[in-house]
Amino acid sequence: MECTNYRDEFGFLLTKAFIPAGYQITKSLELDKPPESSKYEGLSFSIDENNIVYRKGKVTPDRPGAFLAIWKRPLLDKGNKPVPLQSNDLDFLFIKVESHSTVTVNDDPGNHSKYGMFIFPVSLLIEKGIISSPKAKGKTGFRVFPPWSQDRGLIGTKVFSDSGKKTQRWQLPYFLEIDEYGLIDSLKLNKILNTNGS
Numbered sequence: 001m002e003c004t005n006y007r008d009e010f011g012f013l014l015t016k017a018f019i020p021a022g023y024q025i026t027k028s029l030e031l032d033k034p035p036e037s038s039k040y041e042g043l044s045f046s047i048d049e050n051n052i053v054y055r056k057g058k059v060t061p062d063r064p065g066a067f068l069a070i071w072k073r074p075l076l077d078k079g080n081k082p083v084p085l086q087s088n089d090l091d092f093l094f095i096k097v098e099s100h101s102t103v104t105v106n107d108d109p110g111n112h113s114k115y116g117m118f119i120f121p122v123s124l125l126i127e128k129g130i131i132s133s134p135k136a137k138g139k140t141g142f143r144v145f146p147p148w149s150q151d152r153g154l155i156g157t158k159v160f161s162d163s164g165k166k167t168q169r170w171q172l173p174y175f176l177e178i179d180e181y182g183l184i185d186s187l188k189l190n191k192i193l194n195t196n197g198s
Contacts, residue, residue, distance in 0.1 A: 006041040007031060010054065010096070013182055014047075021186040023047050023193070033073075034082075040068050041096075047193070050091035057097040057144050064149040064160045065168075066097045070130070071140040084138025085131055092193070093120045096178075097146045115178040116146050118171060121195040128170070144171055 007029050014025060026049050032042030041056040057066025071082035072089065099114035125131040132138030145168035149160060174192055176184045 006056070007043060010041070010043060013178070014045075016182050017178075017184045017186075018047060018189070021189055027051075034071075036069070044090075047092075050193075051089070052092050052094055053085065053090040054094040054096070057095050059098060063143075064164060065143045065145040066095075067141060067143050068095055069141040082140050083132070084140055086138070087122055087126055087131055087133060089131075091122055093122070093125060094118070095120070095144055097144060099146070099148045114146075114148055117176050117178060117184070118144055118146075118174050119176065119189070119192045120171075120174050121192070123195070124170075124174070143167070146175060147172065 011029050014029075019025070025045060025047060027044075027046035029043050029045045031038070032044060032053075034042070037055075040058060041054070043054040045052050045054070053070065055068040055070060057068050059066050069082075070085055070093065072085060073080065074083050095118040097116050097118065122131060126133045126136070129136035130139050130142055143164070145164055149164070149168060176188055176192070178184055
């Protein structure tokens with residue numbers, strides 16, 4: 001997929017779901033600078049002056065959930081090894097996810113996937129040790145588990161582990177389903193985005 005295609009596709013979701021809910025795009029969608037971020041459709045933008053980092057979770061056919069990389073390149077004098085994001089890099093992390101397999105929609109057994117988005121405030125990411133802080137080194141990647149994560153696809157062999165289920169429990173309150181019309185629950189969106197992000 002061309003870089004601009006996923007930027008345009010996500011821009012359409014913002015226009016359809018966020019603007020009608022009363023949010024303003026205060027910084028346009030930009031492609032993430034590291035070329036490796038294109039694997040995760042990396043974008044950055046702002047909503048109501050909140051800095052957003054966006055990734056699409058990558059489905060791995062033999063494991064539940066989806067994986068994403070979140071990191072930045074260090075300053076030139078610190079080498080080239082990726083480093084975790086810090087709290088001043090973002091206010092929220094948006095992660096779009098898709099199911100492994102297809103589902104029936106409106107009695108049509110065709111190829112329909114489930115879609116959704118996690119919206120994590122930076123305060124939660126700090127608490128969970130994902131973002132670099134005085135208390136934690138941070139991570140350069142992690143796995144998210146939407147409601148359908150027990151589905152591992154046709155070649156799935158790994159068990160949905162207890163640690164995965166535990167992670168899923170803290171993640172699900174920040175999950176929004178995207179319906180077949182590209183709409184999300186605006187009440188839940190408001191609740192999440194009104195969480196203190198910093």
